[in-house]
Amino acid sequence: MRTTQNFDTGKLIESVPNFLSSYTNVNGTKLHYLTGGKGETLILIPGYPETWWAYHKIMPALAENYQVIVVEMRGMGQSDKPMDGYDKKNMAKDVYELVTNLGLRKVHIAGHDIGAHVAYSFAVNYPDKTSKLIMLDTPHPDAGMYNLPMLPILGADYVYPWWLAFNQVKELPEQLLEGKMNVVIDWLFDNLLKNPNSMTTFDRAVYTSAYNDKNAIRASNAWYQTIPQDIEDSKTYSKLNLPVLGIGGSGFEMLKMWLPNVATDFKVEKIADCGHFILSEKPNETAELIIDFLR
Template sequence: MDSSYSDKELIKLLPGFTNHYTKVNGVKIHYVIGGQGDPLILIPGYPETWWAYHHIMPLLSEYYQVIVVEIRGMGSSGKPESGYDKKNMAKDISELVRYLGFEKVYIGGHDIGAHVAFSYACNYPTTTIKLVLLDTPHPDPSMYQLPMLPILDANYLYPWWLSFNQVKELPEQLLEGRMSIVISWLFDHLLVNKESVSSFDRAIYIDVYNNKDAIRCSNSWYQAFPQDIADFTTYKKLNIPILAIGASGYDLLRNALPSASTNLQLEKIENCGHFLLAEKPNEVGLLIRDFLAN
């Protein structure tokens, strides 16, 4: 790994934030913390790290104590062989919340991080004040209806990686040392403004995902989907306030969340792809700030 992309070097670019590491639920967790006020937990997704939030961390830290958590298998967090169902990963977050001494938290996530944040709110509702979901709902039974082949002439980006990442062992063998191919493809095809994730940003993500263990673990987030879907069917409707911000994933949020929540605010960001934290950080940051404050 390149030391110029290490936690120690990256944190220097965000004054007021510091790196921390602790062990919870049997796994080492890396988190970045800064700011003052009520605690706001933010969780990144695939194929990113805590750095995904770097544009909005300074804004939100003016009002909240911001804690960006790298989930198990991500970045500098531990990479165990198991435990990647989102209910167990929510337990990681719950134990971290207790470790930090918080009674209640705001929590949000993007992509896989949104899965974990939603699961946290469902399993620990008494400690959840409000929930923010960015472009992705929790896995539910509708995922089984995703096509195995691209739909002819449809204006639809076929999500082949959902199936590819289900395969065990082969992706690590194919991609170790070559994750730049996948990561560049994802950003090039899931962004409207491809320059919004800079070459520096891409290098950070490639650096941490480029080894066998990182590929295995990130694929494990996807391989847990059947268990996540089964868990989802047991959850009661959430009564806490939920903000769902969608860009390319807006329709997914609009279709999935009304039946899973009673207090939903749905916002759409135009001319934006999946990585809305990079493409539209000001809009996303202000929507989150106003939602948490009201």
Template sequence: MKTAYSDKELIKLVPGFTSNFIVINDISIHYVHGGKGDPIILIPGYPETWWAYHHVMPILAESNQVFVVEIRGMGSSDKPENGYDKKNIAKDIYKLVKHLGLDSVFIAGHDIGAHVAFSFACNYPQATSKLILLDTPHPDPSMYQLPMLPVLGGTYLYPWWLAFNQVKELPERLLEGRMSIVISWLFDNLLINKDSISQFDKSVYSEAYDNKDAIRCSNAWYQAFPQDIKDYASYSKLEMPVLAIGASGYDLLLHSLPEITSNLTLKKIENCGHFILAEKPIETAELIKAFLLTI
């Protein structure tokens, strides 16, 4: 039943957390909240929702106040026509942080959420105590060099969806009512332990993305890459402590982050694909907790 995948039902599966809405920057943003202590903002990526953190949230809530935020266009947050560059989405997060009465936060993101977390740290360093990037760096000029065709005889999984999602209107016409096909393909091909994402999890995400507005908005995150890359060129080196946790994306983090950070800790999770929150949640959470405790 569809109701099983609603926020109202899902939040019951994560004791100690509540589902909340707030209007900031002229849109309604959905977030879940629980725990006590210093605040940490967690931002999911594509093709997921706040549910991506459901294994990690209770572990971090043992010592921190946890906010998992669905960015504009994601899950139960509003889906406006524009504003999907990561600098503007970071502004959404900043306004949320100020509305919550928080002066400074830890902030973490995975995939598209890592882009937003990085942009937040660059644009609001005074509000960023520490930054955590999960398997994904911010878009930079090297993204233009990514191979878009399979290499003959190679094992490289070319990211065709980065190009496909650049196309306007066609994806939502093709995929409305069929996003479960794409979502299943991504998890099947970007996980090592394919059982780490259950059919229930896939249904949660398919329910969230399987309509024209959701497809349009999630693609808009990708269509903003040229602007994101332009904004990246204007950012100063980050001075706050930065933790990058990589699995399949480790080499990208290693290539991208040393030049843009002054205080970097880089950790690799072995035998793990891109979706580290699902595949290695305890190891990921423990690395985050240890990093937050360091001075």
């Protein structure tokens, strides 16, 4: 078993210049977030199995022209890990109350992976608070997820998403994986990146440290266990009229099929030769697309 390294959040933040760490109580839970830069506000939400560190390569570039707020959603990193409230509509309410607490009138919002689910839910439930939405490699859950193959397809170049089903199981994953989350984290990065070396040993250790105890595993799995509710909520949403950008590596085709169903003003950009973790693998290209869209 790999020895788990504990990381001081303050020391990590010191490696990203001019960002400050803060906490706020919202919607019955405590959120951790980082703030840096000046200008219009851009909220960034990470996904599984990452933390705010997912954005560390692009935070300084974005902060040159925007007030960047990186939010660790409920169940992630230094934020609280309550027993419930993990449907994305409720997690969007967490972000809404953060925006309200900070006195922000309108924000741009971006999310990757599960964070993209929350970002979309924020935009569709609080359009008056949203200027532009950016979906990074992942659409929000809809009924089409029930058609995802859970078994390998013979001869197909396809990484079947077994973890979507595994994370639905309550109590068992944390019993199996406490102290060994590096096994899952390494597998995901090795198989969902075109260049696994773009996720360094240090990066992997940061994420392993964040997910290695029972509470963290339980809470992060709860993001998946609420997907059936997220799908039902999606059936009630109207099309977005605000500008939406989808940026996809391996998720490009999914975004391309999904966005016409949920938005009237959208575009989709493909990052070539890139897997799912575009922030790690192609940070410069991702940052440039975000900046061009917001500009």
